[in-house]
Amino acid sequence: MKPTKLFIALCFAGLTAGAFAQSLQEIQQRDVNQQQRIEKGLQDGSLNTREAARLERDERNVNKLEANALKDGKLTPAERARITNAENRASRDIEQARSNGVKGDPLSTSSQRMQADVQRNVNQDQRIENGVKNGSLTNREVGRLDAGQARVDGKEYRAGQDGNVNAQEQANLQHAENKQSHKIDKLKTNQAERRL
Numbered sequence: 001m002k003p004t005k006l007f008i009a010l011c012f013a014g015l016t017a018g019a020f021a022q023s024l025q026e027i028q029q030r031d032v033n034q035q036q037r038i039e040k041g042l043q044d045g046s047l048n049t050r051e052a053a054r055l056e057r058d059e060r061n062v063n064k065l066e067a068n069a070l071k072d073g074k075l076t077p078a079e080r081a082r083i084t085n086a087e088n089r090a091s092r093d094i095e096q097a098r099s100n101g102v103k104g105d106p107l108s109t110s111s112q113r114m115q116a117d118v119q120r121n122v123n124q125d126q127r128i129e130n131g132v133k134n135g136s137l138t139n140r141e142v143g144r145l146d147a148g149q150a151r152v153d154g155k156e157y158r159a160g161q162d163g164n165v166n167a168q169e170q171a172n173l174q175h176a177e178n179k180q181s182h183k184i185d186k187l188k189t190n191q192a193e194r195r196l
Contacts, residue, residue, distance in 0.1 A: 024075055024139060027066065028129035030087050031149075034059060034094060035125055039118040041098045042111055048104030049114050051097045053160030058090035059121070060153035063146045070143025113165040117156050120177045124149060127184050136188045145187065148180045 038055050041047030047055070065086050069079035104111055128145050131137030137145070155176050159169035 024070075024142065025129065025132045027080075027083055027087070028125065028132050028142070031059070031062070031066075032122060032125045032129055034062075034087070034090055035118055035121045037091075037094050037098070039115060039122060041094070042104060042115045042118060043106050045104050045106045046098040048102060048163065049108075049110045049160045049165060050163035051102065051104070052114050052118065053157045053163075055090070055094055055097060056118075056121075056153045056160070057157040058086075058093050060150045060157060062086045062090055063150035063153060067143045067147035067150060070139050070146065073138065073140040073143075075139065110160070110164045110166075113170045114156070114160055117159075117165075117170070117173050117177070121149070121152065121156075124152075124177070124180055124184060127188075131184070131188050141187045145180070145184055148183055152176050152180055 038047065038052055038059075042049075042052050062083065065079075065083050069075055069083060106112075106115070128137065128142060128149070131145075132142060152173070155173055159165045159173060165173075
């Protein structure tokens with residue numbers, strides 16, 4: 001192959017691979033978007049508490065993949081592809097659950113509790129995404145925080161899998177969310193202090 005053709009082929013291959021690979025920032029933004037879609041489904045009644053809990057199980061699995069991929073601080077193309085596939089499955093599950101005709105009562109106590117917990121996920125994921133954007137979190141730190149998000153998502157799944165989130169389950173979730181919030185603050189602050 002002539003050097004010019006080889007150069008063009010290599011450039012095209014690099015552009016193609018780059019177009020399909022999500023950056024860490026895009027992955028974190030997608031986490032935010034998926035949680036917002038779950039919350040919106042609870043708010044408009046297209047999701048009930050049990051369905052939202054199942055979707056949180058999917059989100060737990062995505063966050064676990066992200067955490068495992070970032071343990072070494074690097075995100076390989078194969079890891080990105082696995083995460084993207086898991087996110088795509090979770091996205092399809094959200095769409096299917098929201099359009100399956102099963103309705104929830106957004107004003108029920110259980111739904112209100114789940115809405116509050118999912119909104120807290122949105123907030124935590126946005127804070128992690130902002131840390132990626134502004135460089136206050138390293139990849140390894142994002143992985144640790146994704147592991148924490150996975151634990152919270154798992155607790156939400158277990159709390160709502162029977163279709164009801166009671167007051168004690170809500171208190172346990174809030175405790176886990178508070179721990180995660182402090183961990184986010186600590187890691188973002190530590191990184192900022194290291195720069196000074």
